[in-house]
Amino acid sequence: MQFEDPGRIKVFLMDPNKKNSFKMCKEVLVLWMTKKEVPMYYFKHLYKKDIKNYRDYLAPKEVRTIHASKKLHKSEYTSILSNKLNFALYCEKAALSTPALIGHNFGRSFFSGKGIQKISSKGELVDFYAEIFGATDTQAIFFRPLALNGGQGCFKLDRDGFSQQLEAQFKNLLNGDYTHTEAITQHPDIDDIYSKSINTLRILTYIDGGNIDIISSFIRIGAGGSIVDNGSSGGLFVGIEQESGRLKRTGYRDMKFGGGEFEKHPDSGFRFVNFQVPFFKEACELAIDGARYIPDGFIGWDIALTPFGPTIIEGNEDPHLFMSDLAYGGLLKNLQMKKVMARL
Structure with a gap:
C-alpha cells in the first residue's frame, strides 16, 4: 500500500x-x-x-525473493513465459491446449499464414481482417500486447462489426506489438458468473527435484463491463478449495478499485460459495503438463474453461502473489509454499 x-x-x-x-x-x-x-x-x-x-501472509521482500531466485527460475524458461508470442508458438509446437494463434504484428508489419503485410491505412487493415474472417470460421479475434501485463491494452474484434471496432484500435495496433489469437468460447457455467470476460483460473505450480506440485488455485472474474478478468483492471478473485474444486465463500477486489469483500458477483448476483468449477481436475492436470514442457520452478498458470475442457492462456514466472496469498488465506501455512521458502 x-x-x-x-x-x-x-x-x-x-x-x-x-x-x-x-x-x-x-x-x-x-x-x-x-x-x-x-x-x-x-x-x-x-x-x-x-x-x-x-x-x-507473504511480505513484499519474500515475494521479490521468490521472483528473483535462480534456484526457482532459469532465463531459458522465463524467456518463453514472459513473451506472449514465444509462449503461443511454443505451446502450439508442444501441442499444449491453448487458443489458436492467428497471427501477430510488430507495429505496421502484420504476420499471418500468408507472410508479412505492411499496413499503412485503415482500409488496408480492414481488408486484412476481412480476409482472415472470410478464410476461417473464427467468430472473434483477441489481441494482447506483447509487453504489457494485467490485461492492459487487450481488445477483441468480432466477425460482425470488426471494421467499426478497428476505428477505435487502429492507432493502438499500428503503434504496438500484439498477438492475435482466436477468441475462445467460455464454459456456460462460468458465463453464469460473468459473461463479458474470459474468467481464468490462476494455478500455482512448484517443481522440486523433478516433482511437480500445485500450491493453490483461485479464479479471476471480470466486473463492471470489462472484457478482461485481471484484478489489476478491477476484476474480482475468489479462492478455490484445492481438494474439491469448489469456490470459497468470499471474493475480493483490489483497494485501487474500492476494495471490498463479495459473497456474490456485483453485476450478476451469482453467489460464489460451493460453486463447482467445471473441469477443475483437468485444469490442474493441464497446469502440471505445462510445467513439464516449461520446467520453471515456480509458475502461475492462467487457464480458461471452455465447454470442452481447459485451455492455457499464459504462464507467469512473476504471478503477483498478493491475490494467491489472500485467496488462500495466508500462503505461508501452505505445505508446498513452506517447501519453497525453505529452499530459498
Whole structure:
C-alpha cells in the first residue's frame, strides 16, 4: 500500500471492519521485527478483524525473493513465459491446449499464414481482417500486447462489426506489438458468473527435484463491463478449495478499485460459495503438463474453461502473489509454499 495513493488510504480509513488501533500497532511491530521490513502491506488487508493468522501472509521482500531466485527460475524458461508470442508458438509446437494463434504484428508489419503485410491505412487493415474472417470460421479475434501485463491494452474484434471496432484500435495496433489469437468460447457455467470476460483460473505450480506440485488455485472474474478478468483492471478473485474444486465463500477486489469483500458477483448476483468449477481436475492436470514442457520452478498458470475442457492462456514466472496469498488465506501455512521458502 502506497501512502501517496489517496484511494487506498480512503478505503482503509472508511473500512468498519478494522481491528482496534492497539491491536494493529502491535501486529505491525511484530511483522516489522520478524519480516525485517516496514510492513506497509499490512494495510492492504491484514488489518481486518477476521484475519487472525496475519503472520502467514507473504511480505513484499519474500515475494521479490521468490521472483528473483535462480534456484526457482532459469532465463531459458522465463524467456518463453514472459513473451506472449514465444509462449503461443511454443505451446502450439508442444501441442499444449491453448487458443489458436492467428497471427501477430510488430507495429505496421502484420504476420499471418500468408507472410508479412505492411499496413499503412485503415482500409488496408480492414481488408486484412476481412480476409482472415472470410478464410476461417473464427467468430472473434483477441489481441494482447506483447509487453504489457494485467490485461492492459487487450481488445477483441468480432466477425460482425470488426471494421467499426478497428476505428477505435487502429492507432493502438499500428503503434504496438500484439498477438492475435482466436477468441475462445467460455464454459456456460462460468458465463453464469460473468459473461463479458474470459474468467481464468490462476494455478500455482512448484517443481522440486523433478516433482511437480500445485500450491493453490483461485479464479479471476471480470466486473463492471470489462472484457478482461485481471484484478489489476478491477476484476474480482475468489479462492478455490484445492481438494474439491469448489469456490470459497468470499471474493475480493483490489483497494485501487474500492476494495471490498463479495459473497456474490456485483453485476450478476451469482453467489460464489460451493460453486463447482467445471473441469477443475483437468485444469490442474493441464497446469502440471505445462510445467513439464516449461520446467520453471515456480509458475502461475492462467487457464480458461471452455465447454470442452481447459485451455492455457499464459504462464507467469512473476504471478503477483498478493491475490494467491489472500485467496488462500495466508500462503505461508501452505505445505508446498513452506517447501519453497525453505529452499530459498
